[in-house]
Amino acid sequence: MTTLTTDPLASLLDRLFAEAAVSSPMTHPAVAALSPDERARLMRSRTDYRDLYGRLKDFPLAVSRETGRLLYMLARGRGVRTVVEFGTSFGISTLHLAAALRDNGGGRLITSEFEPSKVARARDNLAAGGLIDLVEIRVGDALQTLSVDLPETIDLVLLDGAKALYPDILNLLESRLRPGAFIVADNADDSPDYLARVRGPANGYLSTPFGEDVELSMRIG
Numbered sequence: 001m002t003t004l005t006t007d008p009l010a011s012l013l014d015r016l017f018a019e020a021a022v023s024s025p026m027t028h029p030a031v032a033a034l035s036p037d038e039r040a041r042l043m044r045s046r047t048d049y050r051d052l053y054g055r056l057k058d059f060p061l062a063v064s065r066e067t068g069r070l071l072y073m074l075a076r077g078r079g080v081r082t083v084v085e086f087g088t089s090f091g092i093s094t095l096h097l098a099a100a101l102r103d104n105g106g107g108r109l110i111t112s113e114f115e116p117s118k119v120a121r122a123r124d125n126l127a128a129g130g131l132i133d134l135v136e137i138r139v140g141d142a143l144q145t146l147s148v149d150l151p152e153t154i155d156l157v158l159l160d161g162a163k164a165l166y167p168d169i170l171n172l173l174e175s176r177l178r179p180g181a182f183i184v185a186d187n188a189d190d191s192p193d194y195l196a197r198v199r200g201p202a203n204g205y206l207s208t209p210f211g212e213d214v215e216l217s218m219r220i221g
């Protein structure tokens with residue numbers, strides 16, 4: 001038995017994924033009003049990401065069920081104790097990662113989110129899942145909140161915030177990555193600079209595309 005597959009978490013995730021499935025941002029006027037080009041530009045922008053995510057603040061934008069399960073398995077299989085997450089939203093990915101920490105005997109998960117209403121929902125979900133004690137949610141732009149007070153070593157990273165910032169967030173965390181640490185980057189195709197970095201043979205990573213639009217990388221340096 002695992003925390004992931006037993007209640008309260010199993011039922012909670014069923015409900016959250018069901019809600020996410022019927023909540024497409026594309027139907028929201030503030031998003032639908034954007035042309036495909038403008039949407040693509042905002043997705044890759046290093047400066048306008050607050051505008052984009054402000055429009056998306058009522059949407060979970062969660063990892064898929066498959067990616068959630070992958071996160072749990074990677075964290076569990078490696079006996080991970082320290083996790084940093086960029087992009088909390090409603091906490092669906094966070095729940096998977098915290099469940100793995102629980103089943104590994106404990107640990108520390110730092111996650112980051114700048115939309116206060118999302119932070120409130122994530123806290124509620126983590127409390128309902130019985131996992132809030134393992135999670136520190138840092139409220140504000142991750143460029144600032146993840147620049148201080150990090151664990152000495154980091155075992156696993158999830159990158160799932162503004163795509164253009166993936167290289168910057170990696171810069172903040174890289175010196176603390178344990179050799180063998182996994183970095184999971186969701187929707188990494190929208191971050192070509194990040195992909196070039198983790199796939200570049202001289203940059204200290206092994207990396208491969210995995211599943212639907214996930215880049216799975218391992219620190220070897």
Ligand SMILES: C[S@@+](CC[C@H](N)C(=O)[O-])C[C@H]1O[C@@H](n2cnc3c(N)ncnc32)[C@H](O)[C@@H]1O
Nearest residue numbers: 053062063087089092093113114141142161162
């Ligand atoms: C794709 S969603 C995260 C989904 C979440 N990982 C899950 O699976 O449940 C991205 C989130 O990152 C947040 N975000 C984007 N850029 C950020 C930044 N620079 N700092 C903090 N939060 C950010 C957005 O507000 C949004 O809620």
